[in-house]
Amino acid sequence: MGRWIINAAWPYVNSVPHLGTFIHLLSADVYARYLRLKGEEVIAVTGSDEHGTPIEVEAIRNGVPPRQLTDRVHNQICELLDAYNIRLDNYTRTESPVHIKYTQELYTKLYNNGYIYTQNVNLPYCEVDKRFLPDRFVEGTCPHCGFEQARGDQCDSCGRVLDPLELIRPRCVFCNSTPTVKSSTHWFFDLPKFRDKLYTSVKENKQLPENARNFSLRWLEEGLKPRAVTRDNKWGIPAPFPGAEGKTIYVWLEAVLGYVSASIEWAEKSGRPEAWRDFWFGEGTRNVHFIGKDNIPFHVIIFPALLQATHDPYVLPWQVSSTEFILFDGQKFSKSNKIGVWIDDALKYAPGEYWRYVLIAIRPETRDGNFTWHEFEAHVNAELNDALGNFVHRTLTFINNQFESTIPSPGKLDEKDEQIKNEIEHAPEKIALLLDGFQLRSGLAATIDLARYGNQYLSEREPWHLIKTDHVKTATTLYLASQLVSALEILLSPYLPETSQRIRDQLNLTANRNWSDAGKFRLEAGHRIAKATPLFHKVKVNVS
Ligand SMILES: [Zn+2]
Numbered sequence: 001m002g003r004w005i006i007n008a009a010w011p012y013v014n015s016v017p018h019l020g021t022f023i024h025l026l027s028a029d030v031y032a033r034y035l036r037l038k039g040e041e042v043i044a045v046t047g048s049d050e051h052g053t054p055i056e057v058e059a060i061r062n063g064v065p066p067r068q069l070t071d072r073v074h075n076q077i078c079e080l081l082d083a084y085n086i087r088l089d090n091y092t093r094t095e096s097p098v099h100i101k102y103t104q105e106l107y108t109k110l111y112n113n114g115y116i117y118t119q120n121v122n123l124p125y126c127e128v129d130k131r132f133l134p135d136r137f138v139e140g141t142c143p144h145c146g147f148e149q150a151r152g153d154q155c156d157s158c159g160r161v162l163d164p165l166e167l168i169r170p171r172c173v174f175c176n177s178t179p180t181v182k183s184s185t186h187w188f189f190d191l192p193k194f195r196d197k198l199y200t201s202v203k204e205n206k207q208l209p210e211n212a213r214n215f216s217l218r219w220l221e222e223g224l225k226p227r228a229v230t231r232d233n234k235w236g237i238p239a240p241f242p243g244a245e246g247k248t249i250y251v252w253l254e255a256v257l258g259y260v261s262a263s264i265e266w267a268e269k270s271g272r273p274e275a276w277r278d279f280w281f282g283e284g285t286r287n288v289h290f291i292g293k294d295n296i297p298f299h300v301i302i303f304p305a306l307l308q309a310t311h312d313p314y315v316l317p318w319q320v321s322s323t324e325f326i327l328f329d330g331q332k333f334s335k336s337n338k339i340g341v342w343i344d345d346a347l348k349y350a351p352g353e354y355w356r357y358v359l360i361a362i363r364p365e366t367r368d369g370n371f372t373w374h375e376f377e378a379h380v381n382a383e384l385n386d387a388l389g390n391f392v393h394r395t396l397t398f399i400n401n402q403f404e405s406t407i408p409s410p411g412k413l414d415e416k417d418e419q420i421k422n423e424i425e426h427a428p429e430k431i432a433l434l435l436d437g438f439q440l441r442s443g444l445a446a447t448i449d450l451a452r453y454g455n456q457y458l459s460e461r462e463p464w465h466l467i468k469t470d471h472v473k474t475a476t477t478l479y480l481a482s483q484l485v486s487a488l489e490i491l492l493s494p495y496l497p498e499t500s501q502r503i504r505d506q507l508n509l510t511a512n513r514n515w516s517d518a519g520k521f522r523l524e525a526g527h528r529i530a531k532a533t534p535l536f537h538k539v540k541v542n543v544s
């Protein structure tokens with residue numbers, strides 16, 4: 001048995017997540033369910049990322065405390081996670097006292113270990129608002145592409161990371177005036193000290209996907225720069241360094257620490273406060289992250305460097321499953337331009353279970369995925385409803401009607417029967433190989449292929465005609481088809497837990513089973529099943 005920490009990227013809570021962010025939470029949930037079914041020891045954690053300038057800007061504009069905004073969105077997300085059946089061991093937030101304490105202790109350790117130093121930096125300063133304008137408190141024209149709404153930390157048009165002083169015609173986001181430049185003392189993390197160690201570990205980690213590996217190696221080859229840890233922001237975690245009163249820790253450099261603090265909080269809540277150490281300091285623990293490709297540097301370079309700088313024996317990220325982007329009708333999701341689908345609205349069009357299916361079916365594992373409503377309908381109607389739903393329903397209603405809801409005794413198997421028997425027996429191993437390689441999408445496709453195969457088998461056999469002439473052969477067909485339904489119940493359960501539960505109820509089976517049981521014939525002849533009801537319905541989406 002192995003030990004696993006499953007981490008999903010922390011959604012930034014200036015709004016509820018859109019589909020592109022939600023997919024990381026979903027992937028973590030699917031993977032944790034899969035591992036548990038295999039009998040592994042797992043904690044799955046993440047939470048709301050709530051500090052930083054975008055939320056502070058919105059709060060100042062609305063004249064409310066930032067915490068009021070994040071309380072609202074955080075609570076909303078917790079409810080939505082339930083609606084999508086996302087069951088993590090801890091979904092917390094960066095305002096959690098455990099996170100704040102952990103972050104301050106970690107940076108104190110880094111300071112004592114000599115990895116933190118001060119430097120004076122020139123920053124834009126608004127004379128009207130009497131404040132420094134870090135990150136998104138200043139906007140202007142991008143020096144690289146000429147985009148006029150570039151933010152102080154990044155240009156949303158060309159994607160380049162910016163220094164606020166690089167902006168052409170900078171303006172304060174609050175009062176629109178032109179900022180002056182003022183010097184301020186900041187605390188820096190000596191990231192270059194970790195360059196060689198990181199280079200070796202990234203190079204040797206064969207588990208990393210191509211995109212994460214190549215991106216990180218390129219970054220490391222170019223050489224690392226020290227990172228400013230502090231900000232002149234009020235909304236954030238107070239910096240614990242001597243003389244740093246009034247400064248907070250840069251949001252990116254504390255949210256990544258949430259993986260550890262969320263595990264500590266999980267351990268405290270579960271009444272075994274030291275249990276998190278078994279995971280984070282346990283040799284052989286596999287530390288898995290589900291993130292988007294834009295977060296690669298923070299997870300493959302900065303987070304491991306921060307952990308190493310403590311000199312404690314932390315388990316570093318082993319797999320960083322970094323998906324490409326999901327586009328919406330070919331465009332990037334954008335809250336301000338109302339392009340995309342957010343997970344609260346999504347439920348108006350279809351139940352959470354349908355979204356779980358479609359999102360994994362389009363999970364952008366090797367290249368950008370594209371969400372369109374047309375494709376959404378096609379996945380639900382042709383795959384969930386026609387392939388999976390129909391196979392299960394046809395099989396079970398036939399047993400209800402022709403065999404008095406009792407699994408029939410099989411006769412002698414012919415070649416076709418042997419083939420389907422073979423498919424069932426090898427399915428858990430075959431699909432596990434895909435999931436062990438973090439190919440969640442291919443794993444799901446292979447599972448649906450099994451249902452298609454089952455449909456084909458039924459269509460070729462035509463038990464509805466066969467029953468008039470050959471009762472034994474019909475019984476064999478339905479015996480085998482029902483075993484395939486019971487295999488699907490297990491193989492689907494990481495992806496579609498609710499559907500799996502409904503199949504289980506219809507088969508009259510218990511949840512006491514594991515992954516490899518999917519290859520066994522669990523339904524004995526004579527076992528009584530319940531009445532079949534359709535699993536899905538077709539959807540037609542009218543987006544106004
Ligand atoms: Zn630009």
Ligand SMILES: [Zn+2]
Pocket residue numbers: 126127128129172173174175176177
């Ligand atoms: Zn101003």
